[in-house]
Amino acid sequence: MSEIGLTVNARKRVVNVDDDMPLVWILRDTLALTGTKFGCGVGVCGSCTVLENGKAVRSCQIPASEAKERAFVTIEGLSLDASHPCQRAWLEEDVAQCGFCQPGMILTACGLLRDHPNPTDEEINTVMSDSVCRCGTYPRMRKAIRRAAALLREQKR
Amino acid sequence: MNPFTYIKARDASQAVSGIAAKPQTKFLGGGTNLIDLMKMGVETPAQLIDITRLPLTQVEELPGGKGVRIGALARNSDVAEHSLIQQRYPVLSQAFLAGASPQLRNMATVGGNLLQRTRCYYFYDPAFPKCNKRNPGSGCGALEGYNRIHAILGQSDQCIATNPSDMNVALAALDAVVRVQGPKGEREIPIADFHRLPGSTPNIETNLQPDELITAIDLPAIPFAARSHYLKVRDRASYAFAIVSVAAALELGADRKITAARIALGGVAHKPWRAQKAEKELIGKTADEKTFRAAAEAELAAAKGYKHNSFKIELAKRSIVRALSTLTAMAS
Amino acid sequence: MAKIPSGKLPDGAGWQPALPKAERDTVMSATIGPARSRVDGRLKVTGAAKYSVEFEVPECAYGWTVESNIAKGKITAIDAKAAQGAPGVLAVLTHLNTPKFKSAPKKEGGGGGSGIRNEERFPLNDDEVHYAGQYVALVVAKTIEQARHAASLVLVSYAPEEPLLTMEAAEHKAEKPKKNNDEHVQIKKGDVEAALKDASLVKIEQTYITPTETHNPIEMSGTIAVWEGDQKLTLYDATQFVKGVQNILAHAFGLELENVRIICPFVGGAFGCKGAVWMHVLLAAMGAKVAGVPVKMHVTRRNMFVGAGHRTPTRQTLSLAATRDGKLQAIQHVSETLTSTVGQFTESCGARSTGVMYESPAIRVEETVFPVNVSTPTFMRAPGECPGTYALECALDELAIALKIDPVALRLANHADNHPIKNVPFSAKHLKEAYQLGAEKFGWAKRNPEPRSMRDGDLLVGWGMATATYPAHKMSAAAKVQLRANNTATVQCATHDLGTGAYTAFTQISSEQLGLPFENITFELGKSDFPFGPVAGGSNSTGTVGTAIHEVAGLLHKALAELAVKDSKSPLFNLKTDDIAMVAPGRIGLKNDTTKSDAYADILKRAGKDSLEVQSEQKPPEENKKLAFQSWGAHFCEVKIDPLLPRVQVTRVVSVMNCGRIVSAKTARSQIMGGVVMGIGMALTEETSYDPGTGLPVTRNLADYHVPTNADVPEIDVAFVGEPDFAFNPIGARGMGEIGITGIAAAIANAVYHATGKRIRDLPITQDKLI
Missing domain, CATH: 3.30.43.10 (Uridine Diphospho-n-acetylenolpyruvylglucosamine Reductase, domain 2)
Known part of the structure; x- marks a missing residue:
């Protein structure tokens, strides 16, 4: 066990955890930020995605020892009232079904839109195929990303 | 853990x-x-x-036009997007983009990618008692087991696992050189000698010594590699390991005669498989489908399939033909 | 294969013109109010929706299992010393020290209230190993990493025996079950043999194979078990059946039913794998009891392939005989499936698909089940009908080709107006309209029937279609409503939202039935404290729970009427309560004179009540034997295939469904789309492969088990036809969770044939089968 300092959603936190505990468990079980999900533990499904400097990263692939002194944003940090353009677009397209993969999907979309503010279908396909949804929300998710892109552009204007 | x-x-x-x-x-x-x-x-x-x-993340031009050096800790995504790589070695950029997912590419380093271990089920899951790679002398579970993703070239009766990396295939086609640092100093290992065939010691996968650190990968100058291509054949539209892949570059002279060729195969062997027989077969011939098929036949003549993976032999031939046809189409 | 002249359809086999638009519009299903977005949408996009293992329980420890690496045999020794001494370890449970579980409830057929146990044994209560992956020990430790590490230190020795792993090996144990959930599964009508021998008929006989498939919801199964003393147990469990878990756990630990509480407000997908009580649930409760602390158990993704069920593999032989003009004279569907040696779950492929689909004088459905040493299978989205329609609808396509008849025309020619076995009319069946609308939306008339005739550049293009069907099930449920004087209400039922949209649909139904604005309703589910809700399976929930809401609304109106008739200030004073019903939103009044009415809020205020609460009774559903109830649909799809490297890409899907009333337009569409997406996986990529030696699954994670990703899924056009089926239930809904996946794999396989001229009868259609 070690004391590890990290920043989550702009708040400095200190946790006492096993060195090899992945960030996803620090978030879910130590900090009670359960919006970050656990779907495979081996970096395949994407449901544990969080943002670091705006880039999507997999929290199950980052052990505590490596998470030290880094800053992450979880779905709770995007907004609690669903006001972030990605969350809004998701609601307007009624994307979610079971909802379990959705925080990871939304944050992956945030990462995509940061690099590609006006993504092509191919860019959406490539980036979003890295997250798995078993309910099959993909067609609505694609619509929501286009809608979020428009909302973000509007916001910048 | x-x-x-x-x-x-x-x-x-x-x-x-x-x-x-x-x-x-x-x-x-x-x-x-x-x-x-x-x-x-x-x-x-x-x-x-x-x-x-460690400060090993640079992608930089080697002096004297000798090629490009990639730091061992450069992230896969950064290398894929680097203009030097995209312009001179598109096959490598494409291999990175075909590999894993964007998020994993953001984390994975090129040094780590070189050492990526096989996806053989029998290796990956210790519940299986037999694996000579994980537990030397225990046998090979895949030989008589479920072997759809396994090797068809260069395997032994000790191990039929494949190397899962896309990057390694491109490096093999490009004659990359791995730079390592050990207690006795630095040395260079040509990519062809870096990974090993399984033989009787499948547990030893590379010629890197346990106390050596990979510091960089050097790509020699190969002007015709500016027209190179990576083809990945997989089971779903994206995001899956290759069942077969091809890294290829072609140099065409007058009358579409092939003057130089580089071909490496992925998903078929314990190491990235440099297809030298196919390359030899191509030199001096006209770049057309018949030539490509003959080259593919020559390379795969020695291939051996098992219960579930024999399809890879034909699939590898077709993939070679497709990759070379794509390059030829780019030339015209 | 019979050659079809290219260019146009043979005479008389062509596509009929569509229904006039006006007529079509009248058959579109009515929805309840405007299309609503999911009421739980905001919780789900902000991460605030709490799934089972996310509840905060102080001092919670973690459970981690040890699994058997052999498929059959006995445990001879377990060395748990190192594990017991490892840091953080609170308990190591094995069969040597685990207290005996008390008892199991008596089984009820038809998905009754007793709970579901597919694996019919208790964990860690004996030394027998029945399948590879069986839990043989449980470690409870303070942190998850400590539990995982300690579990790796447990050493188990076995005396292995030769396992039965295949149909061939288990031949001598094969059984022909008479019934599955109270329904007859071996069906015989007319003289099938004679028709199959009749030389004047055109015949098809083919065998179709489907592999083991695994549900893989993204939320893995998991439970937190919390004891208060030794008589009260609370489980936060990811389940499709809170009341079933409650009953089974109460029996297993000898507790009073009301002392066992199950909580599950959200489920992160299930598709059938969370319907039964699996071993980890019992282990979490037992681990918590022995260790004396709350215990959280996550079933790892790896163990989701052995510890939470799967769709069993099937081998199905279809024999069809038809006249030259395409009238079916015999349909025979013989299926063989696997089950485990510790349960009886069977995947009945033909009974409720081939047994209902087409009119034919002779029909035979037969099934044989082989018990093997593989973990127990369970329901997976449309169990039976999903593989069954794949085989039947591929065979129909093969028959259409042999007859040179358009596949849609062949299906229309054999349309069953009446149930082919029960011989009663189907209620509110609009399959013909589904074919018509689907064909029109898809542009089916432009199809050239010749295989390999359609191209997009270098790519082969294939168009295929198939019929979808799923029976309408109903079970029993009860509901409770609390109406408040401010015109808001809370409605409760121990039902579930697996992502199906249940919260939204039941809020809509409550709004309609109670006569209150949508925004004024709070619908609560997912707690065993609430009135009975059945398992969320078999597409029964909307109709079953909807019926309970209908009944409780009637009781509420009656209770309001009783207050009003005693109230001299009410316009309904002294009238008979039997003459009173809801006459307008928020008002009850005289049924035959609606000028006499009173508002709910006024009645409550004058009675000095803040609220009024009523609860309906759980009673067996009413059976209507004069009609048959079944949902229908038609899928049309396009595939594109590179002839050199023939990976199949689905590029377009049109699915038209006939499911009675569409309660909630948006969530219903999403359900059908979800079924289609899972069907794309079934057709093209999904297979759980097993090691033939150990019986362990080898494709045991999401990297090797290929579920469809975004790039595999095209736009999916979903439409509905048909009116509400009020003969089935007062809501008029026949459900929609399963039907989307039926038929779609056949539509894709048929399109692959059309594109390539190759008939693949063995799923999934990976490219190795096409080169």
Whole structure:
């Protein structure tokens, strides 16, 4: 066990955890930020995605020892009232079904839109195929990303 | 996971002396493969040396037009997007983009990618009693087991696993050179000698010594590699390991005569498979489908399939034809 | 294969013109109010929706299992010393020290209230190993990493025996079950043999194979078990059946039913794998009891392939005989499936698909089940009908080709107006309209029937279609409503939202039935404290729970009427309560004179009540034997295939469904789309492969088991036809969770044939089968 300092959603936190505990468990079980999900533990499904400097990263692939002194944003940090353009677009397209993969999907979309503010279908396909949804929300998710892109552009204007 | 100690290395020599000081030590780069294997109980290091802070992340031109050097800790995504790589070695950029997912590419390092371990089920899951790679002498579970993803070239009766990396295939086609640092100093290992065929020691996968650190990968200048291509054949539209892949570059002279060719295959062998027989077959011939098919036949003549993977022989031939046809179409 | 002249359809086999638009619009299903977005949408996009293992329980420890690496045999020794001494370890449970579980409830057929146990044994209560992956020990430790590490230190020795792993090996144990959930599964009508021998008929006989498939919801199964003393147990469990878990756990630990509480407000997908009580649930409760602390158990993704069920593999032989003009004279569907040696779950492929689909004088459905040493299978989205329609609808396509008849025309020619076995009319069946609308939307008339005739550049293009069907099930449920004087209400039922949209649909139904604005309703589910809700399976929930809401609304109106008739200030004073009903939103009044009415809020205020609460009774559903109830649909799809490297890409899907009333337009569409997406996986990529030696699954994670990703899924056009089926239930809904996946794999396989001229009868259609 070690004391590890990290920043989550702009708040400095200190946790006492096993060195090899992945960030996803620090978030879910130590900090009670359960919006970050656990779907495979081996970096395949994407449901544990969080943002670091705006880039999507997999929290199950980052052990505590490596998470030290880094800053992450979880779905709770995007907004609690669903006001972030990605969350809004998701609601307007009624994307979610079971909802379990959705925080990871939304944050992956945030990462995509940061690099590609006006993504092509191919860019959406490539980036979003890295997250798995078993309910099959993909067609609505694609619509929501286009809608979020428009909302973000509007916001910048 | 097995408990382990964790230290951060400041520089390469500290990392190398650290690994020599304590047995069962591993370097930790992006961790995308090692952490998985530790969770599965396949890898059980007693110590991890975090090398991510070492200054080995540059992609830079070698002096005198000798090619390009990629730092061992450069992230796969950064290399894929680097203009030097995109312009001179598109096959490598494409291989990165075909590999893993964007998020894993953001984490994975090129040094780690070189050491990526097989996806053979029998290796990956310690529930299986037989695996000569994980537990030398225990046998090969895949030989008589479910072997759809396994090797058709260069395998032995000890191991039929494949190397899962896309990057390695491109490096094999490009004659890359791996630069390593050990207690006795630096040395260079040509990519063809870096990975090993399984033979009777499938547990030893590379010729890298346990106390050596990969510092860089050098790509020699190959002007015709500016027209190169990576073809990945997989089971779903994206995001899956290759069942077969081809890295290829072609140089065409007058009348579409082939003057130089580089071909490497992925998903078919324990190491990235440089297809020298096919290359030889192509030289001096006209670039057309008949020539490509003949070259593919020559390379795969020695291939051997098992219960579930014999399809790979024909699939590999077709993939070679497609990759070379794509390059030829780009030329015209 | 019969050659079809290219260019146009043979005479008389062509596509009929569509229904006039006006007529079509009248058959579109009515929805309840405007299309609503999911009421739980905001919780789900902000991460605030709490799934089972996410509840905060102080001092919670973690459970981690050890699994058997052999498929059959006995445990001879377990060395748990190292594990017991490892840091953080609170308990190591094995068969040597685990207290005996008390008892199991008596089984009820038809998905009754007793709970579901597919694996019919208790964990860690004996030394027998029945399948590879069986839990043989449980470690409870303070942190998850400590538990995982300690579990790796448990050493188990076995005396292995030769396992039965295949149909061939288990031949001598094969059984022909008479019934599955109270329904007859071996069906015989007319003289099938004679028709199959009749030389004047055109015949098809083919065998179709489907592999083991695994549900893989993204939320893995998991439970937190919390004891208060030794008589009260609370489980936060990811389940499709809170009341079933409650009953089974109460029996297993000898507790009073009301002392066992199950909580599950959200489920992160299930598709059938969370319907039964699996071993980890019992282990979490037992681990918590022995260790004396709350215990959280996550079933790892790896163990989701052995510890939470799967769709069993099937081998199905279809024999069809038809006249030259395409009238079916015999349909025979013989299926063989696997089950485990520790349960009886069977995948009945033909009974409720081939047994209902087409009119034919002779029909035979037969099934044989082989018990093997593989973990127990369970329901997976449309169990039976999903593989069954794949085989039947591929065979129909093969028959259409042999007859040179358009596949849609062949299906229309054999349309069953009446149930082919029960011989009663189907209620509110609009399959013909589904074919018509689907064909029109898809542009089916432009199809050239010749295989390999359609191209997009270098790519082969294939168009295929198939019929979808799923029976309408109903079970029993009860509901409770609390109406408040401010015109808001809370409605409760121990039902579930697996992502199906249940919260939204039941809020809509409550709004309609109670006569209150949508925004004024709070619908609560997922707690065993609430009135009975059945398992969320078999597409029964909307109709079953909807019926309970209908009944409780009637009781509420009656209770309001009783207050009003005693109230001299009410316009309904002294009238008979039997003459009173809801006459307008928020008002009850005289049924035949609606000028006499009173508002709910006024009645409550004058009675000095803040609220009024009523609860309906759980009673067996009413059976209507004069009609048959079944949902229908038609899928049309396009595939594109590179002839050199023939990976199949689905590029377009049109699915038209006939499911009675569409309660909630948006969530219903999403359900059908979800079924289609899972069907794309079934057709093209999904297979759980097993090691033939150990019986362990080899494709045991999401990297090796290929579920469809975004790039595999095209736009999916979903439409509905048909009116509400009020003969089935007062809501008029026949459900929609399963039907989307039926038929779609056949539509894709048929399109692959059309594109390539190759008939693949063995799923999934990976490229190795096409080169």
